[in-house]
Amino acid sequence: GQQLNQSPQSMFIQEGEDVSMNCTSSSIFNTWLWYKQDPGEGPVLLIALYKAGELTSNGRLTAQFGITRKDSFLNISASIPSDVGIYFCAGQLWGGSEKLVFGKGMKLTVNP
Amino acid sequence: DVKVTQSSRYLVKRTGEKVFLECVQDMDHENMFWYRQDPGLGLRLIYFSYDVKMKEKGDIPEGYSVSREKKERFSLILESASTNQTSMYLCASSLGSPGDYGYTFGSGTRLTVV
Numbered sequence: 001g002q003q004l005n006q007s008p009q010s011m012f013i014q015e016g017e018d019v020s021m022n023c024t025s026s027s028i029f030n031t032w033l034w035y036k037q038d039p040g041e042g043p044v045l046l047i048a049l050y051k052a053g054e055l056t057s058n059g060r061l062t063a064q065f066g067i068t069r070k071d072s073f074l075n076i077s078a079s080i081p082s083d084v085g086i087y088f089c090a091g092q093l094w095g096g097s098e099k100l101v102f103g104k105g106m107k108l109t110v111n112p
Numbered sequence: 113d114v115k116v117t118q119s120s121r122y123l124v125k126r127t128g129e130k131v132f133l134e135c136v137q138d139m140d141h142e143n144m145f146w147y148r149q150d151p152g153l154g155l156r157l158i159y160f161s162y163d164v165k166m167k168e169k170g171d172i173p174e175g176y177s178v179s180r181e182k183k184e185r186f187s188l189i190l191e192s193a194s195t196n197q198t199s200m201y202l203c204a205s206s207l208g209s210p211g212d213y214g215y216t217f218g219s220g221t222r223l224t225v226v
Contacts, residue, residue, distance in 0.1 A: 042217030092211030
């Protein structure tokens with residue numbers, strides 16, 4: 001099945017640092033979503049993007065829907081220990097689908 | 113808030129056993145999904161259902177079956193559990209097009225087959 005190319009696969013950072021991650025695809029998407037999975041839990045939706053070029057913030061998180069509709073990025077500013085977890089990008093293909101396509105996830109470790 | 117409840121957080125089963133993983137959602141969502149999550153492989157879709165008694169194969173359906181007799185409940189069945197089915201299993205649901213609201217996930221069931 002199709003998967004998004006998500007990078008980096010993991011990051012180890014110090015508390016207070018900023019984090020950037022992105023997802024790319026050769027296909028066009030009409031929606032991009034970013035999820036966070038805390039250890040031992042299911043993923044939870046952080047941000048949803050619906051228009052090409054859209055920039056959306058949720059607290060210290062900022063995400064953008066790429067102009068080409070083939071990519072998206074997520075930034076976390078001033079990281080804190082509770083940011084630890086796995087971050088997934090997901091998208092709905094252009095033309096609609098009952099399913100989302102997911103990236104493999106980015107595992108974030110924050111050292112206090 | 114929508115809630116997706118998976119019946120067990122941890123399960124240990126023996127090779128060859130028939131295993132049932134249950135998932136219930138409480139907000140009348142049409143679509144329900146079963147994924148397995150393994151390190152380095154991300155989320156892989158096993159089966160999904162967009163209506164009662166309807167089911168569609170995902171990317172890795174082999175060794176699994178599903179049942180959706182009621183709208184709120186979607187069960188994953190391992191007909192004869194094997195050690196390579198040891199994994200984290202995640203259930204999700206969505207209202208209409210998943211691009212509108214995304215999926216709501218359950219907390220997961222960590223299955224160990226010994």
